Amino acid sequence: MSSTSRPADKLLLLDSASLYFRAFFGVPDQRDSADEHPTNALRGFLDMIATLVNAHRPTHLVACWDDDWRPQFRVDLIPTYKTHRLTEGSDVVEESPDDLTPQVPLIRDALAALGIPRLGAPGFEADDVIGTLVERHRGSMAIDVVTGDRDLLQLIDDAHRVRVLYTGKGGVREPDIGTQAYLQEKYAVPDGDAYADMSILRGDTSDGLPGVKGIGYKTAAQLIAAYGSLAGLRKAVADGDPAIKGARRTHLEAASAYLDVAPRVVRVARDAPVADVDITLPTAVADTRLLSELASTYGVTNPINRVLAALQIP
Numbered sequence: 001m002s003s004t005s006r007p008a009d010k011l012l013l014l015d016s017a018s019l020y021f022r023a024f025f026g027v028p029d030q031r032d033s034a035d036e037h038p039t040n041a042l043r044g045f046l047d048m049i050a051t052l053v054n055a056h057r058p059t060h061l062v063a064c065w066d067d068d069w070r071p072q073f074r075v076d077l078i079p080t081y082k083t084h085r086l087t088e089g090s091d092v093v094e095e096s097p098d099d100l101t102p103q104v105p106l107i108r109d110a111l112a113a114l115g116i117p118r119l120g121a122p123g124f125e126a127d128d129v130i131g132t133l134v135e136r137h138r139g140s141m142a143i144d145v146v147t148g149d150r151d152l153l154q155l156i157d158d159a160h161r162v163r164v165l166y167t168g169k170g171g172v173r174e175p176d177i178g179t180q181a182y183l184q185e186k187y188a189v190p191d192g193d194a195y196a197d198m199s200i201l202r203g204d205t206s207d208g209l210p211g212v213k214g215i216g217y218k219t220a221a222q223l224i225a226a227y228g229s230l231a232g233l234r235k236a237v238a239d240g241d242p243a244i245k246g247a248r249r250t251h252l253e254a255a256s257a258y259l260d261v262a263p264r265v266v267r268v269a270r271d272a273p274v275a276d277v278d279i280t281l282p283t284a285v286a287d288t289r290l291l292s293e294l295a296s297t298y299g300v301t302n303p304i305n306r307v308l309a310a311l312q313i314p
Contacts, residue, residue, distance in 0.1 A: 008059070009059045009060060009140075009141035009142070010056065010057065010058045010059055010060065010141060010142045010143070010144065011058060011059075011060040011061070011062070011133070011137055011141050011142070011143045011144070011279065012052060012053070012056060012058035012060070012061045012062075012144050012146065013062050013064055013130050013133055013134070013143065013144070013145045013146065014049070014052075014061070014062065014063045014064060014146050015064060015126055015127070015130060015145065015146060015147035015148070015149060015152065016045075016063045016064055016065055016066075016107070016118070016126060017065075017066050017069070017126060018126075018147045018148040018149050018167070019045055019048050019146065019147075019148070019167070019172070020041045020042075020044070020045045020100075020103070020104070020107055021041075021100070021148075022044070022048075022148055022167065022171065023040065023041045023042075023043070023044025023045045023047075023048060024040060024041035024044065024097060024099070024100045024103070026044060026171070027040040027041070027043055027044035027047075028040060029099070037102065037298060038099040038100075038102065038103055039103065039106070039298050039299065039300060040099075040103075041100050041103040041104075041107065042103050042106045042107055042110065042298065042300055042303075043300055043303045045107055045110075046110060046300065046303035046304060046306065046307050047303050047306060048172045049116070049307050049310070050303070050306040050307045050309070050310040051172050051173055051310075052146060052165075052172050053281075053307075053310035053311060054310045055172075055173075056144055056165075058144070058281060059141070059280065059281055060137075060141065060279045060280055060281060061116055061117070061279065061281050061282075062116075062117050062118075062119050062133060062279050063111050063116055063117065063118045063119070064119055064120070064126040064129040064130045064133070065118050065119060065120035065126055065129065066120065066125050066126045067120035067121055067122050067123070067124060067125075068122065068123050068124060068125060069082070069085075069094050069125060070082045070085070070086075070092070070094070070125075071123050071124055071125060071128075072123065073123070073264075074264075074265045077261040077262075077264055077265050078208065078209065078258070078261060078262065078265050080208035080209075080210070081207065081208045081209070081265060082094075082207055082208055083208050084206070084208060106294065106298065109290060109294060110291070110294055110300075110304070112286065112287060112290065113285065113286060113287040113288075113290040113291035113294060114282060114285065114286065114291065114304075114307060114308075114311070115282030115284065115285060115286030115287075116282060117277055117278070117279050119133070119274050119275060119277070120274075121272040121273050121274045122273065124269055124272040124273075125268075127149070127151060127152060127268045128268050128269035128272040129272055129274050130145055130147075130152060130155070130268065131155060131268030131269055131270050131272070132269060132270055132271060132272040132274045133274060134155050134157075134162055134270075135270040135271070136274075136276075138157065138160035138161070138162055139160050139161075141161075142161040142162075142163075143160075143161065143162045143163070144163050144164075144165050145162070145163070145164045145165065146164075146165045146167060146172065146175070147164065147165075147166065147167065148166070148167045148168045150166065150168065150199075151199065151204075151207075151266070151268070152164055152268070153166065153178055153183065153187075153192065153195050154192045154193070154195050154196035154199070154266075154267065154268065155192050155268070156178050156179060156180060156182070156183055156191065156192040156195070157180075157191070157192055158179055158180045158191075162192075163177060163178055163179055164178030165177060165178065166178050180192075183195055187217060187221055188218070188221040188222075188225065189221050189224060189225075193229070194221075194224050194229070196263075196266055196267050197220075197224050197229055197230035198217065198220040198221050198224050199220075199266055200230055200259065200262045200263060200266050201215050201219075201220035201223065201224070201230065201233075202215060202216055202217050202220045209262065209265065209266065210255075210258060211255075211258075212251050212252055212255040212258070212259070213251040213254070213255065214247060214248065214251050215248075215251070226243075230259070230263070233252075234252075234259060237249065237252050237253065281311060282311060282313065283311075283312075283313065284313060285308070285313060291304060
């Protein structure tokens with residue numbers, strides 16, 4: 001269970017796969033031979049944790065995990081959901097670089113040895129774990145979500161001190177600080193809910209979400225601004241609002257079945273079965289033997305020491 005919070009408390013939620021994929025592609029492979037075990041994602045992920053803890057000084061920290069990267073409840077609603085990421089010939093296995101796959105268990109072990117909570121939920125994505133933890137702790141402490149996935153901008157909520165540190169451009173060292181002002185400036189939407197509605201209208205080909213034909217970010221934002229929400233827009237279409245006419249009306253009507261189900265696919269869950277554990281920053285190594293084995297076997301002593309220094313663990 002989580003400890004009693006104080007006004008100065010801050011929870012840092014890591015979108016783990018987003019970060020270790022970025023580490024894999026951004027950190028050089030230092031092996032002398034292909035026979036050696038790859039470690040660049042592990043090294044990079046540990047360095048990211050050290051950087052983030054040093055920069056943002058959280059009191060609470062969770063590495064959020066994809067127990068199911070393509071949940072069945074989303075596939076049932078929109079069968080094309082994330083189909084392009086499937087390994088050829090499989091309808092369940094996510095495509096992953098050969099040299100990244102064997103590093104993921106090492107990342108799990110490193111988190112366990114360091115005592116950093118790693119939380120997932122059966123049948124749910126890391127996004128849903130993050131959404132659930134935001135719901136659980138918002139208002140009791142400031143929350144920073146670290147991700148390279150724009151979908152999580154829907155969680156931005158100034159009133160409850162929920163920000164998104166978006167790493168898509170500047171990485172963990174210079175992330176975009178996602179607040180409602182950021183959403184307004186960059187996407188012309190006022191808050192996280194409006195961002196989600198805009199995303200539904202626009203769609204996302206990288207996630208297999210078709211969106212509404214002819215509607216991009218700008219038009220979607222204008223429609224949300226005019227009608228207040230996706231629900232308001234759909235009511236206006238159903239009521240025959242004369243301002244919605246021609247091809248736009250045709251496309252919105254044609255997308256009715258998609259718009260019926262898309263909110264349940266695009267919006268993150270807020271009630272996933274995420275364990276309630278102590279998420280305070282670790283003050284001691286949880287498994288000294290495992291951490292020592294990782295350091296010596298895979299040559300990651302320096303990244304581990306940087307995390308320990310950031311956590312202020314002697």
